[in-house]
Amino acid sequence: MTCYYCNRENQQIPDGGNCSACQVHVCTSPSRRPDGRFHGDRCNCGCRRLFCDPDLEPHAIDEHGGTVATCFPNFSLQLAVPAFAAASKGISTLQRAPQEDSQINHFLNSVTPGWRALRTATENMVDAAGIVGPAPRPFDRWHVRLKPEFLTAGTMERVAVLAARAMGEAWSAADKKSRSAKLKMGSPFHTLEKFAAWSNKAEPLTPTAIDPWLGGIQLRGGFDFEIPTESGPPLMHALSNVEVPRTSQAVAEWLVAGLVHRSTAADEVVAY
Ligand SMILES: [Zn+2]
Ligand SMILES: [Zn+2]
Numbered sequence: 001m002t003c004y005y006c007n008r009e010n011q012q013i014p015d016g017g018n019c020s021a022c023q024v025h026v027c028t029s030p031s032r033r034p035d036g037r038f039h040g041d042r043c044n045c046g047c048r049r050l051f052c053d054p055d056l057e058p059h060a061i062d063e064h065g066g067t068v069a070t071c072f073p074n075f076s077l078q079l080a081v082p083a084f085a086a087a088s089k090g091i092s093t094l095q096r097a098p099q100e101d102s103q104i105n106h107f108l109n110s111v112t113p114g115w116r117a118l119r120t121a122t123e124n125m126v127d128a129a130g131i132v133g134p135a136p137r138p139f140d141r142w143h144v145r146l147k148p149e150f151l152t153a154g155t156m157e158r159v160a161v162l163a164a165r166a167m168g169e170a171w172s173a174a175d176k177k178s179r180s181a182k183l184k185m186g187s188p189f190h191t192l193e194k195f196a197a198w199s200n201k202a203e204p205l206t207p208t209a210i211d212p213w214l215g216g217i218q219l220r221g222g223f224d225f226e227i228p229t230e231s232g233p234p235l236m237h238a239l240s241n242v243e244v245p246r247t248s249q250a251v252a253e254w255l256v257a258g259l260v261h262r263s264t265a266a267d268e269v270v271a272y
């Protein structure tokens with residue numbers, strides 16, 4: 001059988017089994033798509049069950065009291081790394097490609113805070129219709145798409161910190177063997193190691209932690225992206241100073257508050 005979500009993008013990709021929650025056929029890692037994407041993952045928290053994209057977050061939170069990053073590290077890394085790059089670009093320049101806004105939205109819906117919390121937080125806003133746009137076709141039954149005009153410099157700072165935390169949690173939860181194999185491949189992966197220690201609050205980020213990622217980098221597995229060098233200082237400032245709330249609902253509300261007070265938040269970024 002072929003993956004339900006890939007089918008909805010007109011791609012015929014063999015599935016890795018059925019989702020344990022909704023039963024759709026879903027593709028898994030390693031991806032057979034040219035863009036390296038996959039739509040499902042097996043739970044790393046002991047149960048080893050397979051879930052599809054929108055069912056990962058409800059499973060991780062409701063059944064394990066964990067996060068998507070800790071229960072599904074591979075899935076989380078494929079979304080958190082490009083979202084971090086796109087948000088980092090947004091900190092120094094508001095020019096982002098539509099694809100980069102999609103990467104940010106996908107990360108927020110599927111990794112943290114998750115589509116359920118985003119839905120509640122945006123529904124609570126009086127002007128919700130102005131913030132939320134139509135969802136992309138493969139995910140139109142659940143995805144909350146934040147419009148480009150709300151993905152501002154102030155919000156991008158929050159998204160970058162969220163994505164870095166998810167990368168750190170996912171890296172800590174990832175299989176030890178694959179981690180040590182990747183660490184031998186070079187300095188970009190050492191940054192993930194530093195994010196892991198920082199997200200566990202084991203140690204603060206060193207001032208040079210993200211230097212290997214500035215300019216352009218390529219991580220194996222389709223992670224090819226660019227973080228503008230001028231984003232380095234505001235990014236380090238945000239990573240060292242922005243406190244992220246813990247629960248999904250608190251994260252979603254904090255994020256939406258950043259969207260609504262966008263001019264003030266943007267001014268704060270400019271003031272660095
Ligand atoms: Zn798929
Ligand atoms: Zn499912």
Ligand SMILES: [Zn+2]
Binds near residue numbers: 044046048063071
């Ligand atoms: Zn599980």
